[in-house]
Amino acid sequence: MSEWHVDPGLLQQYEQGVLNPSRVMAVEAHMSACATCRGRVPVDITWLTGNWSVVFDSIHAPQAGPVQRLLARVGLPEHRFRLLTATPALRWSWLIATLSVGALAVIAAWLAAAGETGGASRLFLVLAPVLPVVAVSGAYGSGVDPMHEITGTTPSAGPALVLWRAVAVIGAATALAGVAGLLLPGPGWYAAAWLLPALLLCTGTLALATVWSLQAAAVALGGLWLTGVCWVLGDRSEVFIPFVFGPIAQFVYLAAAAAAVAVLIRRRRHFDLGESR
């Protein structure tokens, strides 16, 4: 409790209702924390506390921005938005994904301007599936989140939180890469050909993260993809796109992604800090 109290003259003026609004607020701010002063004038403590709580929150609580208002309209609850956007680790994930897509677009445009439209498409198809994986790698874990030990001991911790965050960053990275894909030269299906490989890499990374850290899993699978496609590109460049992105390959990606989801469901508890491995 404060050792300072409101001057009796000022308190009398407050009671008479002759103070200006800013002084009224100052007196009420003090009275909300001072039982002695509250005892000297008739005041409704419930009203006073409630009133000052609203003032306090409107000054200190995070305000809803345009993105939150937009997502609220499509049904995303406020607390879910806070969970996904408050985390610095996730902000980095989105930033990396955005910058990667931007860099990819610049390189593709540069190649296209140099007459290498085929090169631009190939570069996009090789790198686009890795982008969501890069974003996922920054979404969860002690390596990217300094508060991971606190986060990991809250009731929200574990597979649900990992998956919510992963879906959020995959969604953002996929949308960005999708827009970039639409701008590419070449057949229209190129814009969608990378989606199933991306799905496989993301689900595979999450499944592998039940054994290793998310970051190690992302590096392993992303590296495996890049090594594999670069090898095909070097060895069988004339059939690269049908071989890596043709219907048979797409079916294989879908089947492998389904298997990864099954592993993920079976081993989901291993995302939990408290689980004995």
Added chain:
Amino acid sequence: MTTVTVRGLSKRYGSLTALEAVDLEIGVGVTGLLGPNGAGKSTLLRCLATALGPDSGSIRVHGFDPAVPAQRTEVRRRIGYLPQNPGLYPNFTTYDLLDYVAVLKEMTDTRQRRAEVRRVLDEVELTDRAKTKVRKLSGGMRQRLGLAQALLGDPDLVILDEPTVGLDPEQRMLFRALISRIGERRTVLLSTHQTEDVGALCERVVVMSGGRVVFEGNPRELAGVADGQVWLSGNPPEGSAAYWRNADGLYRVIGQRPEGAEAARPSIEDGYLMLLGRATIAEVAR
């Protein structure tokens, strides 16, 4: 009433045994966990906080078993945890950080959540710092903020891993007062190196060494371990395992009575040193 029951808890990191067959019961009030570095204090607290799964043994918090995933969530709903390195986001304001942790603690109703944030800010006396960024808070304020996030949701069990490390005497006093208030109706388990913290705060003390519990009792009983083995001598003793010169210019000796020495009233620290044995005594005296 018992809040936490631990039976035969063991944990190894490779060839290192961090916990070995720990048995413990903890009830309402402040319990201090004392022990040297590597004694297993943090590992025990991390297991209780569900940040780490044990290799064997069992834990019950209000009857819930954290080894069972569904019950682990129930345990998490009843605990507040301040790790040794909480890693509080430096660019968050005090209010934002608490609001975020409150969301993690399943407080989904905005109005109720904000009321809870105001409550804990008030409890740790940081209301006037609600808009301050974490990186601009002093060490003591940051620890109070760490405590505040642990208190969100009014948990029955509050686990604090070395909360007074790095605090100056004034901040430590303030922090002790806070913990003491919190422990009036909750179970507080705090690990510390400071025997003064135990003497000032704890109704009960547990001493760990080498992954085992070597003492359980109250602070007076811990001091009693050194009964008849603490002496005040005018001359430096020969052959004693530990001694130091106090403010009065006398030598405080633990162990065998030096010639001409007078018996001294043992402190908690004396009992603690006696417990940890000659090896620790020699290390501390060095």
